[in-house]
Amino acid sequence: MSLRARDKEQLEQRLGYAFNNPALLARALTHSSAVAPSRRTAESYQRLEFLGDRVLGLVVAHMLSDRLPRSNEGELSRTLNSLVRKETCARVARKLGLGPFLHLGESEARTGGADKDAILGDVCEAVIGAIYADGGLDPAFTFVTRMFGDNLDVTQARRADAKTALQEWAQGKGLEPPNYLETDRSGPDHAPIFTISVSVRGYEPITASGASKKLAEHLAAEKFLLREDVWSTGL
Template sequence: MTRSRDEGLADLEARIGHAFADPALLGRALTHVSASPARRDSYERLEFLGDRVLGLAVAHMLYDAFPNESEGELSRRLAALVRKETCAEVAEVWGVGAAMRLGEGEAQTGGRGKRALLGDICEAIIGAAFLDGGAAAAEHIVRKAFSDRMAASGQDLRDAKTALQEWAQARGLATPRYRLVARSGPDHAPFFEVVVEVQGFAAAPGSGASKRVAEQAAAAAFLAREDAAKGKGDT
């Protein structure tokens, strides 16, 4: 991989939370089979690995975060966090769509926005990080990306904005307000930073490749923070 291509992935690495010693691993994780002369050079094998690494890292995270929950409760949270839809949301927050390497046909049919493909790429990146930096590097990425989603992981699978609105209404508070604080990146690959404000509470930040994704991330961050605060107060 050339130096210029490394620099082109620097922003993505920053959002993921890992600077690759071997950038070719990240490049392979972003490569769809339609853009790979040899199938083994696509993301598919890394996805296989990353799926297993993700499961172990999330299980460890949940074991630490919920010491009083049963195996069944932890299993339900695990299933919600490692499902393909959640991985796709993480990929959107990372903004991987613009960096994906697709064949012309896949690109023309909207491959950069396909939820199943985004979920696969998320797992492939985790697998690539495992090979590049070991289990600790992969777990760091998983904790950074998935911790905000833990609060809602044992609930039904409502979106975080809906969950936060219901949380506020149940306490007699005004509807949460989302405020855009920054927009960066080129037009074809924008990156948004927002905060969500709830009456009487500190704002919570979120970011992503669209305002919708950033707002969802902010809502999830708010719920995770308040859930953690409640847990400390109960001890």
């Protein structure tokens, strides 16, 4: 597959990067369904997705290490995982408007493949891989920082006061405030573990456990805010 000159120009403007080898960008946008089985490894985005996933993890890890100097390894890992999820990558792909440029097989196109989270998430990683393969780490670093930096700010805001963030989200949706319910208590009296369920009308309840009710409520709210259906139209 090759890109039309007009499409290439539009995409490079959105990506903030001009390709020396446009074939890499074309391949990053090519789903395996659009390629004959014998050529999928060489001509679809699969290998670039693999590369981009690793580059994304490296750049985000570096970004978190710089921005969150007081966070321990566990906190950094949790934030990293929330940023490199397929859903986050899919939101970035939508923000860039990559869907209409995808090369899909007839069946995949007919079933809405250009707007599927799984495909858009893969394509976002493939584009990162293509930028890295074409220009090295510097332009890939710049792209990831620009496109994922705002997501880091939102993620940290959620973690800072998850209960307040969840309540504000519910208010914004015109819903009643979240309801927190203790569903279990285990462990010895001197070191109890509390399990809290948080529910909002119209959404499945989420549970979390902690060494205090307050901590368990915070963790439950945090988990609720990370669910796909809460922020699917947000970032």
